[in-house]
Amino acid sequence: MSRIVDVVVVGSGMAGLVAALVAARQGRSVRLLTSGMGSLAISGGSVDFLGYAEGRFAANPWQSLALLPEEHPYRLLGVENVRAAFDFFSQTMEEQHWPMHAATAEDGSPRNTQLPTIMGTLKPTYLLPSGLDAQAMATARRVLVLSVQGLRDCRPALVISQLRRYRSWADKEFAHSLLPSPFGETHRAVTALDLARLADKPQSRQWLLDALAAHAGSCDLVLLPPLCGSKANPEVWRAINAAAGCPVVEMLSIPPGVGGLRLRDALLRALNQHDFELVENTTVLRAETAGKTCTTLVADASGQERRHTAHAFVGATGGILGGGIWLEPGKATESAFGIDIAVPQDVAQWSEPEIFGRHLFSHLGVRVDRAMRPVDAAAAVRWNNVFFAGRSLGGYDFATEKSGHGVAVATGWQAGRMAAAAAAGGENQ
Amino acid sequence: MSVRINPDKCIACTTCVVHCPVAEATPKFLGPRMIGPAYERFRLLGLAEDPSLHYCANCKNCDISCPHGVPVSSLNMMARADQCRAHKPGLRDWVLGHGELMAKWLRLIPASLKNLGMLNPVTRMALDALGIDKRSPLPAFARHSFRQLMRHVHQPDLERRVVFYPGCYVDVYDPRTGLDMVWALNRAGYKVIVPDELVCCGLPMVANGFWQNARSNAEHNLKALAQWRDAGLPVVTGCPSCALMFRVDLPEYFPDIAQKYGACRLADAQEFLLDAVDNGDFSLAADGKASQLPDLRLIYHAPCHLRAQGNGLPGLELLRRLEGVTTENADAGCCGISGSYGFKKEKYDIAQEIGAELFARVRESGAQAAVSECGTCRVQIMHGTGKYALHPVSILRQRLDMR
Numbered sequence: 001m002s003r004i005v006d007v008v009v010v011g012s013g014m015a016g017l018v019a020a021l022v023a024a025r026q027g028r029s030v031r032l033l034t035s036g037m038g039s040l041a042i043s044g045g046s047v048d049f050l051g052y053a054e055g056r057f058a059a060n061p062w063q064s065l066a067l068l069p070e071e072h073p074y075r076l077l078g079v080e081n082v083r084a085a086f087d088f089f090s091q092t093m094e095e096q097h098w099p100m101h102a103a104t105a106e107d108g109s110p111r112n113t114q115l116p117t118i119m120g121t122l123k124p125t126y127l128l129p130s131g132l133d134a135q136a137m138a139t140a141r142r143v144l145v146l147s148v149q150g151l152r153d154c155r156p157a158l159v160i161s162q163l164r165r166y167r168s169w170a171d172k173e174f175a176h177s178l179l180p181s182p183f184g185e186t187h188r189a190v191t192a193l194d195l196a197r198l199a200d201k202p203q204s205r206q207w208l209l210d211a212l213a214a215h216a217g218s219c220d221l222v223l224l225p226p227l228c229g230s231k232a233n234p235e236v237w238r239a240i241n242a243a244a245g246c247p248v249v250e251m252l253s254i255p256p257g258v259g260g261l262r263l264r265d266a267l268l269r270a271l272n273q274h275d276f277e278l279v280e281n282t283t284v285l286r287a288e289t290a291g292k293t294c295t296t297l298v299a300d301a302s303g304q305e306r307r308h309t310a311h312a313f314v315g316a317t318g319g320i321l322g323g324g325i326w327l328e329p330g331k332a333t334e335s336a337f338g339i340d341i342a343v344p345q346d347v348a349q350w351s352e353p354e355i356f357g358r359h360l361f362s363h364l365g366v367r368v369d370r371a372m373r374p375v376d377a378a379a380a381v382r383w384n385n386v387f388f389a390g391r392s393l394g395g396y397d398f399a400t401e402k403s404g405h406g407v408a409v410a411t412g413w414q415a416g417r418m419a420a421a422a423a424a425g426g427e428n429q
Numbered sequence: 430m431s432v433r434i435n436p437d438k439c440i441a442c443t444t445c446v447v448h449c450p451v452a453e454a455t456p457k458f459l460g461p462r463m464i465g466p467a468y469e470r471f472r473l474l475g476l477a478e479d480p481s482l483h484y485c486a487n488c489k490n491c492d493i494s495c496p497h498g499v500p501v502s503s504l505n506m507m508a509r510a511d512q513c514r515a516h517k518p519g520l521r522d523w524v525l526g527h528g529e530l531m532a533k534w535l536r537l538i539p540a541s542l543k544n545l546g547m548l549n550p551v552t553r554m555a556l557d558a559l560g561i562d563k564r565s566p567l568p569a570f571a572r573h574s575f576r577q578l579m580r581h582v583h584q585p586d587l588e589r590r591v592v593f594y595p596g597c598y599v600d601v602y603d604p605r606t607g608l609d610m611v612w613a614l615n616r617a618g619y620k621v622i623v624p625d626e627l628v629c630c631g632l633p634m635v636a637n638g639f640w641q642n643a644r645s646n647a648e649h650n651l652k653a654l655a656q657w658r659d660a661g662l663p664v665v666t667g668c669p670s671c672a673l674m675f676r677v678d679l680p681e682y683f684p685d686i687a688q689k690y691g692a693c694r695l696a697d698a699q700e701f702l703l704d705a706v707d708n709g710d711f712s713l714a715a716d717g718k719a720s721q722l723p724d725l726r727l728i729y730h731a732p733c734h735l736r737a738q739g740n741g742l743p744g745l746e747l748l749r750r751l752e753g754v755t756t757e758n759a760d761a762g763c764c765g766i767s768g769s770y771g772f773k774k775e776k777y778d779i780a781q782e783i784g785a786e787l788f789a790r791v792r793e794s795g796a797q798a799a800v801s802e803c804g805t806c807r808v809q810i811m812h813g814t815g816k817y818a819l820h821p822v823s824i825l826r827q828r829l830d831m832r
Contacts, residue, residue, distance in 0.1 A: 036496030282739030
């Protein structure tokens with residue numbers, strides 16, 4: 001690890017991968033340190049942007065940005081930067097042959113899509129894989145909800161009874177069926193991921209195509225658990241839509257996250273075309289700083305300390321569950337740089353009695369300026385070459401806003417871009 | 430069992446299930462989350478073991494992918510040790526777990542006869558009946574072990590010294606790689622010491638359920654290593670699995686021994702060489718005729734046990750700094766062999782299924798050879814692709830040394 005790189009990124013979730021890619025695209029050498037594999041292995045394949053603002057559904061998320069509090073990462077970035085970040089992401093996915101798009105309203109403006117989940121609820125999300133036809137959900141009369149024998153996570157009858165409660169779905173004709181399991185009897189309960197992996201390979205994809213073809217003509221729309229492949233491969237979707245004879249929409253599901261793996265696949269493929277190095281299974285212990293500059297991150301590597309020296313750093317270490325934020329009674333700390341996060345001494349004040357309320361724990365995190373540099377209590381920049389992105393940031397609550405991947409993309413883009421610029425400046429000095 | 434790992438750090442996020450190559454290859458395996466932390470709770474209550482525990486290959490992808498640092502593979506290996514204490518593993522597992530000991534017993538028999546004895550079709554049928562798949566690529570014994578050959582190597586008189594731990598694979602089957610490593614360490618300015626007292630790291634014993642044997646090897650090795658550490662000499666190995674065993678597994682499995690002898694870590698030889706390059710001690714400029722070699726295209730496979738060490742891929746970095754050599758990172762996951770796992774009759778097909786993506790990547794790469802630090806990964810790649818596979822130091826020597 002003696003080689004000095006331009007940018008060290010910590011964390012391999014959506015924010016870390018986007019930050020690394022932005023910096024690498026600008027010709028910087030990038031080393032990505034990761035402990036675990038990031039959240040994409042357990043998340044869905046669409047990109048949430050902003051589903052709810054002030055507790056109300058945001059039909060057009062761009063218009064709802066102004067309703068967000070000032071410290072929200074989207075507000076810090078400003079609309080133009082958020083737009084540029086989404087453009088960068090969409091362009092990357094296009095280049096990796098996994099184009100993504102937002103549905104459009106009648107006037108042509110982009111809108112959120114209410115995507116069904118395997119629980120039969122609707123979740124607003126924004127960027128969808130191009131193979132997913134959002135319009136079909138509005139126009140379809142006859143809807144077939146399918147699952148697979150042995151797939152315990154998805155019960156079509158439950159999905160239907162729940163969906164009927166929504167006005168937009170109440171008048172549809174529903175039918176349901178269980179496809180025969182391609183595995184037969186198994187020791188382990190089959191997951192959507194097991195089935196999706198069969199769809200990855202042409203030789204084992206046929207069972208799904210045959211099973212769908214048996215229902216072709218009986219409906220205008222098929223709702224399926226996410227089993228249309230675990231790689232960013234559009235060929236799988238084309239084959240599946242063709243076999244079903246009508247649009248197929250994957251419902252959002254619980255982990256393991258099939259859709260997120262497709263995004264991870266596409267992003268890693270893009271990164272591997274650049275001067276990019278992935279260091280797995282390492283945890284950052286502390287930062288070495290000199291005045292307003294961070295010089296090195298010290299990380300644990302199987303019981304030994306390893307130094308990672310770079311011109312700029314991006315912290316995309318995740319939130320409380322991802323290990324980016326440590327909690328103790330009365331104290332919250334960012335884990336890699338040891339930044340104190342201000343919290344009340346009394347932990348009872350960290351949450352609200354109302355479960356969907358505005359809990360402090362769900363939006364606490366690192367405070368940053370517009371360039372994503374962490375700031376202290378007096379709003380002064382701590383280091384000029386350190387940038388944060390994703391859930392380690394404070395000021396937003398991805399769970400109630402439905403903004404997780406979107407904030408990760410937007411702040412990852414900004415942090416990566418700023419780190420690339422700082423690294424270029426650092427080299428010149 | 431004196432030590433237990435608390436399973437409650439696991440939040441059941443399923444990341445390890447996503448990244449487990451065995452769970453991907455077969456639904457017969459319950460998967461790391463269930464077999465590791467989830468079943469550990471049942472074990473603590475004294476409830477019965479799940480019958481699919483033996484499918485864990487100990488490849489460590491669960492440990493690599495876990496966001497909470499749960500040592501899933503260690504939970505599995507300790508459970509296997511418990512299971513094997515109650516039901517002794519068979520002869521097949523003993524054979525696969527004790528390659529080094531077998532080689533010692535057979536030392537007086539010439540390699541050609543040993544190989545004729547072990548690898549002829551009749552013996553392979555007998556081994557197949559024992560549970561070692563007849564299709565599996567059992568490596569051939571070398572004529573002379575690495576340590577035997579080392580006695581005749583004339584090294585330059587260098588002041589700095591380094592201890593080299595060859596690992597069983599290099600010692601018994603692949604001494605040439607060991608000699609290439611000695612050449613490289615000499616070039617970096619170090620005289621190489623290969624101690625006789627170090628024995629097998631014990632990983633094959635753990636994986637096959639011979640916990641007590643692994644423990645006595647660990648004690649033997651840590652005691653020996655402590656002497657070199659106290660003498661201030663670096664100890665390096667070219668084998669990622671041996672390094673991981675010393676650095677991570679032994680302190681977790683046998684904390685009492687680890688405490689008794691203190692930290693005795695094995696450094697990664699490739700990283701050691703890379704540091705020497707950066708210090709200016711190791712020149713990557715070719716000698717003599719080597720500078721006129723034609724360009725070489727390689728494809729590199731990162732062993733899972735190297736990825737688990739948190740050190741990145743120093744071997745790949747070395748290769749990428751060589752003039753006239755282009756090295757693609759296959760980045761195609763586990764090769765499937767996991768030491769002796771892929772030799773077993775009931776695991777052979779799983780191992781081939783796991784390795785399929787890597788084999789395809791290697792075949793389609795157009796590379797002249799594959800490169801990997803791990804000996805059994807190389808065996809598996811050669812078996813799955815028909816392409817030659819070498820250790821990075823062998824490439825270094827081929828490209829730089831032509832005297």
